[in-house]
Amino acid sequence: MPSRSPSTRRVETVRKRPPTKRPAAQRPISASRELVHLPELPAGQPEEDIRFSDVDEWGRSERMRQVARTVYDPIYRHWFRAEWEGLEKIPAKGGALLVANHAGAIPSDAPVIMHGIETELGRPVYGLADYFFRKAPVIGTLWSRLGGVPAHPDNAERLLADQGQLVLVFPEGTKGPSKNYRDRYQLRRFGRGGFVEIAMRAGVPVIPIAVVGAEESMPIVARLPNAAKALGIPYLPVTANMLALGPLGIGAYFPAKFKLRVLDPVRFDVQPGRDRYSRSRVMDESEAIRERIQSALYDMLRARRSVWFG
Amino acid sequence: MSRRVLVTGLGTFWGGRVAQALESDPNVDVIVGLDTTEPTVELERTEYVRVDANYSILSRIVKATAVDTIIHTFLVVDPTQMSSREMHEVNVIGTMNLFAAASAAGSTVRNVVVKSATLVYGCSPQDPTWFKEDTPPSHSPRGLTERSLHQVEDYVRDFAEDNPHVNVSLLRFANVIGQEIVTPLTRALQLPLVPSIAGYDPRFQFVHEDDVIRSILFVLQNNLAGTYNVAGDGLLPWSEVAHICGKRTYPMPPFVAPSMLWPMQVLGLVDLPREYLTLLRYGRGADNERLKRAGFRYRYTSAQAVRAFVEATRLRGVVGDHRPTYRYERDVEQFFRHSPAVVRD
Numbered sequence: 001m002p003s004r005s006p007s008t009r010r011v012e013t014v015r016k017r018p019p020t021k022r023p024a025a026q027r028p029i030s031a032s033r034e035l036v037h038l039p040e041l042p043a044g045q046p047e048e049d050i051r052f053s054d055v056d057e058w059g060r061s062e063r064m065r066q067v068a069r070t071v072y073d074p075i076y077r078h079w080f081r082a083e084w085e086g087l088e089k090i091p092a093k094g095g096a097l098l099v100a101n102h103a104g105a106i107p108s109d110a111p112v113i114m115h116g117i118e119t120e121l122g123r124p125v126y127g128l129a130d131y132f133f134r135k136a137p138v139i140g141t142l143w144s145r146l147g148g149v150p151a152h153p154d155n156a157e158r159l160l161a162d163q164g165q166l167v168l169v170f171p172e173g174t175k176g177p178s179k180n181y182r183d184r185y186q187l188r189r190f191g192r193g194g195f196v197e198i199a200m201r202a203g204v205p206v207i208p209i210a211v212v213g214a215e216e217s218m219p220i221v222a223r224l225p226n227a228a229k230a231l232g233i234p235y236l237p238v239t240a241n242m243l244a245l246g247p248l249g250i251g252a253y254f255p256a257k258f259k260l261r262v263l264d265p266v267r268f269d270v271q272p273g274r275d276r277y278s279r280s281r282v283m284d285e286s287e288a289i290r291e292r293i294q295s296a297l298y299d300m301l302r303a304r305r306s307v308w309f310g
Numbered sequence: 311m312s313r314r315v316l317v318t319g320l321g322t323f324w325g326g327r328v329a330q331a332l333e334s335d336p337n338v339d340v341i342v343g344l345d346t347t348e349p350t351v352e353l354e355r356t357e358y359v360r361v362d363a364n365y366s367i368l369s370r371i372v373k374a375t376a377v378d379t380i381i382h383t384f385l386v387v388d389p390t391q392m393s394s395r396e397m398h399e400v401n402v403i404g405t406m407n408l409f410a411a412a413s414a415a416g417s418t419v420r421n422v423v424v425k426s427a428t429l430v431y432g433c434s435p436q437d438p439t440w441f442k443e444d445t446p447p448s449h450s451p452r453g454l455t456e457r458s459l460h461q462v463e464d465y466v467r468d469f470a471e472d473n474p475h476v477n478v479s480l481l482r483f484a485n486v487i488g489q490e491i492v493t494p495l496t497r498a499l500q501l502p503l504v505p506s507i508a509g510y511d512p513r514f515q516f517v518h519e520d521d522v523i524r525s526i527l528f529v530l531q532n533n534l535a536g537t538y539n540v541a542g543d544g545l546l547p548w549s550e551v552a553h554i555c556g557k558r559t560y561p562m563p564p565f566v567a568p569s570m571l572w573p574m575q576v577l578g579l580v581d582l583p584r585e586y587l588t589l590l591r592y593g594r595g596a597d598n599e600r601l602k603r604a605g606f607r608y609r610y611t612s613a614q615a616v617r618a619f620v621e622a623t624r625l626r627g628v629v630g631d632h633r634p635t636y637r638y639e640r641d642v643e644q645f646f647r648h649s650p651a652v653v654r655d
Contacts, residue, residue, distance in 0.1 A: 050613040052553040057545045057595070058439060059513055134435040134592065137509025137564045154438035154445055 058126070059144035068146050069115065076115050079255050080108070080213060083310065086262035087120055090207060095160035096265065097199045098125070098168045100209040101187055101293055102176030105237040108253050109214040113168055114147065116260065126159050127168045132234055153198055160202035161272070171195045171286070178235035181219035185212070185301060187294050193286035196268070200282070203272030205265035208289050210296035213258035216307045257310035261296055313530075314340040314418075316377040318365070318408065319384025320358055321345035323491055324425060327523050328381055329356045335527075342375050344368070345384070348638035355647070358638070363396070364403040369411035372419065379421040380412055381526060385462060387427045387455055388493055389583045394454045401458040402465075409469040412476070421477045421533065423526055424466050428482045428515075428539060428596045430459045433588045439513075439545075440597040443482070443537040453585045470535075479529045484541030484596050487615050488519030489622035496619060497581055503560035504552040505582060505590070507567050512593025513545035518610035518618060528606050538604070539596040542612040548590065554616045555623075564591075 055061045076082055090096065100113060114125040128151035134140045149155050151169065159165045170176060175188035199206045220237040228236035241249030266289060270277060304310060315332055319325035320343025332338045333354050341356040343349065346363050349356070361367060372380075384404060386397050405424075412419040431441040436448035451457045463480065470478035485495055495514075498505055517540055525540045552559045562570050567587055574580040598608070610618060646652055 050554060050617045051546075051550070053547060053550045055513070055547045055550065057513070059545075059547075131435040137507075140435075141509065141511045150435070150437070150439065152436070152438035154440065154442060158440065 055145065058147075058149055060147050061145045064145045065147060069118070072111060072115055073119070076112060076119075079253070080112055080217070080258040081255075081310075082112050082116055082213075082258040082260060084116060084120060084260050084262070087117075089262045089265060090117065090121060090123075090166070091205075091265075092121070092123070093164065095164040095202060095204040096166055097156075097160060097195060097202075097204055097206045098166060098209055099171055099195055099206055099289060099293070100168070100211050101185075101214075101297065102170035102172045103179075103184065103211070103214040104177055104218040104253070105220050105239045105241075106218060106251070107170075107177045107214060108217045109211045110168065110170070112214070112258055113209060113211070113260065117166065123166055125166045125168050128156060130174065130234070132174075153194070153201075156198045157202050160198070160204045169195050171290075174234040178223065178237065179220070180223070181215070181221060181240070184215035184219070185297050187290055187297075190286045190290045193282040196282045196285045196289070197277055200268045200270050200277050201272055201274065205267045206289060207265045208263040208293045208296075210261045210263065210293050210300060211258070212260075212297065212300045212304065213256040216256035217253040217258075219254075256307055259300055259304070259310060261300060263292055263296055312337055312339040313379050313421075314338075314375060314377040315342070315379045315381060316372065316375065317341060317343045317356070317381045317383065318404070319345055319382075320349050320353075320356065321347035322384060323350075323519075324383040324522070325349075326351035326353070327519070328383055328526055329353055331523050331527060332356075340375065340377070342371065342377060344371070348640075350636065350638070352636045357647070358643070363399050365407040365411070368407050369414050372411045372414070372417065376418045378418050379530065380408065380419055380423070381530070382408060382422065382424045383526075385425060385427075385459065387429055387459065389453075389455050389585065390494055390581050397454060398458055402461045405462045405465050409465050413469060413473055419476060421530060422466075422469070422479070423529055424462070424478070424480050425522075425526065426459055426463060426466075426480055426482045428484045428541065428594060429456055429585075430463060430482065431594060431596070432456055433585075433592050433594050435592055437592065437594065440595045441539070442597045443539055443600055455583075455585060477533050477535045479534050480537045481525060481529065482537065482539050482596065483522055484515045484517045484539070484594075486519055486522055487516045487619045489618060491519045494582055494586055498586075499552065499555045499557065499619070500623060501580065502557075504548075504555070504557045505571070505580060506548055506552070506559040506561050507564050507587070507590045508561035509564055510591045511547045511549050512589070512591060513547055513595060514551055514589075514593050514612070515541045515545050515595050516612040516615040517542045517608075518615035521608050521610055521615075524609070525601065525606060528601075528604075532604065534604055536600075538601040539598050540601060541596040541598045542608055542610055542615050543598065544612040545593070545595050546612050546616065548593070551616055554613065555620050 054063055100109060102109060110127055114127055117123060117125050126149050127147060129148050131150050133143045133148060134150050156167055159167050171190040172188040173191055219240045221240055222238040224236045239249060241252055241254060245252055315338055317325050317329050320329055325343060325345060326349055329341055329343050330351055330353060332341050333356060343356050343358050344361045349358055359371060385401050386392060412422060432447045432449055432451060434448045438445060451460045466478060466480050486493060487496060522540065549559055571580060571582060
């Protein structure tokens with residue numbers, strides 16, 4: 001959460017002078033009356049005629065998303081065979097912050113959740129991701145065209161409060177997907193609880209989602225921290241997929257069975273729109289949500305007979 | 311209420327345009343324009359005063375003319391225009407002297423409008439898609455222009471705090487484009503191939519030059535105080551901006567882009583400052599809601615502003631610069647303004 005430094009707001013505190021009384025003819029010209037006679041807009045040039053692409057303000061392109069959906073749908077249905085539970089808990093309209101566990105060297109859970117909700121509920125999901133994505137050439141552009149948004153409190157607030165959208169966030173950040181296979185389904189720290197604060201400020205519920213399957217789709221057997229540092233990336237994993245499939249394994253997932261459980265929405269009874277909320281309350285809520293996802297995961301793992309068939 | 315207005319940077323594009331617009335307002339009694347160079351546009355009743363770059367005699371002028379409004383347009387945001395030292399002199403020292411004069415004892419100044427740029431938000435991958443007026447920048451200022459604008463805004467804030475009886479409005483403009491203005495971006499868009507960085511297609515936001523002038527007058531007329539972003543609706547991918555201009559892009563490999571650009575800069579083929587290379591990666595957006603809520607209506611969206619620029623460029627390509635050229639002749643201007651022989655109504 002960026003601190004709102006007092007110095008940046010100072011100029012805003014300047015009071016408007018009370019309007020002085022003066023004859024009507026000399027009142028300052030109101031917004032409706034134009035003072036300057038500038039050329040009118042050339043007629044017949046609506047915005048749509050000028051545009052050449054369908055990239056919207058967030059950088060999404062509906063055409064590219066359609067192509068991606070067509071390509072990804074068989075993977076979602078036949079490779080991961082994703083199965084949802086409690087989808088009805090996601091509201092049909094209005095903003096909500098979806099929060100899930102994050103796993104797999106190249107996390108396979110984000111596209112499954114986004115594609116799943118988009119096809120099952122017909123609502124777009126905006127996935128917040130680390131700025132690292134934006135830095136990478138090609139990947140950053142593709143990611144943004146397909147529906148990714150840089151994780152910034154302002155972006156989340158605009159999407160949730162102003163536009164009433166579904167926003168997906170992984171509070172574990174890179175700590176989730178970078179963990180070793182032996183730590184699978186052990187949730188990492190939930191950041192600093194920023195996601196709770198964002199939901200409080202936007203006045204929307206948090207909807208936790210527990211995901212089983214991502215861990216086994218691309219398990220990490222070792223990490224190369226020095227090489228990652230040299231390359232300037234958050235982590236560089238050696239995955240079981242690479243060992244089994246060679247170079248193909250860099251991008252190919254194992255066909256682990258995906259099960260997703262939507263948990264009951266969490267609503268915070270606080271006044272939205274405030275700059276800051278009680279730190280202890282935020283941390284408590286964040287920890288409670290983390291524990292609920294964790295216990296749901298244990299519950300789902302207890303019932304799972306096979307990694308591949310669920 | 312009649313106004314007495316002081317415009318800084320009269321010889322620049324903005325100063326001249328603002329003064330022209332003010333001349334048609336009957337409520338404006340006196341317009342005094344300051345600059346180091348002569349005005350480049352025809353002015354009817356604006357009084358031009360030649361000063362040095364950092365306005366050392368400003369307090370005398372403010373006192374003598376008893377102006378109540380200062381429009382500070384003379385902030386250089388294009389680093390190709392002058393050296394870093396000159397820019398510091400103009401932006402930082404100029405603003406410092408301006409506010410020193412405006413806050414002198416017995417000062418008559420009651421309104422100040424400062425034309426800043428969304429450049430102060432910087433540009434980095436950690437940025438939000440839209441900067442709000444109170445979003446802190448993601449990093450400490452990099453680059454000369456950005457740093458000097460930061461210092462300028464600090465002076466504006468200090469002045470606003472020390473002088474609560476003065477309406478201070480700080481306008482931050484997005485990339486300006488339009489029929490006439492020349493910026494590093496408009497020059498880049500007129501190259502046979504528009505430079506871009508391979509693998510990146512950032513979104514750009516534009517504001518039309520007419521909307522810039524209109525917004526300055528708007529905050530004056532409505533006595534708005536505070537900080538406002540001025541930027542057209544919508545963000546356009548850079549490739550699409552080039553497409554609207556009927557150009558192809560020339561993608562430079564990301565890691566060697568600066569070194570590829572350098573020889574072209576030396577040869578004078580491309581004049582793209584370093585700071586724009588980051589912009590070509592990540593772009594920048596500013597939230598224009600606050601000024602809209604205050605009642606301002608934009609004439610142009612980002613796309614329409616780019617279209618207006620292209621059409622003007624096409625026309626210039628056919629008929630050349632069709633606007634009458636104007637040269638300031640001191641004696642002629644003095645004669646028309648002050649000689650008893652001229653019949654005035």
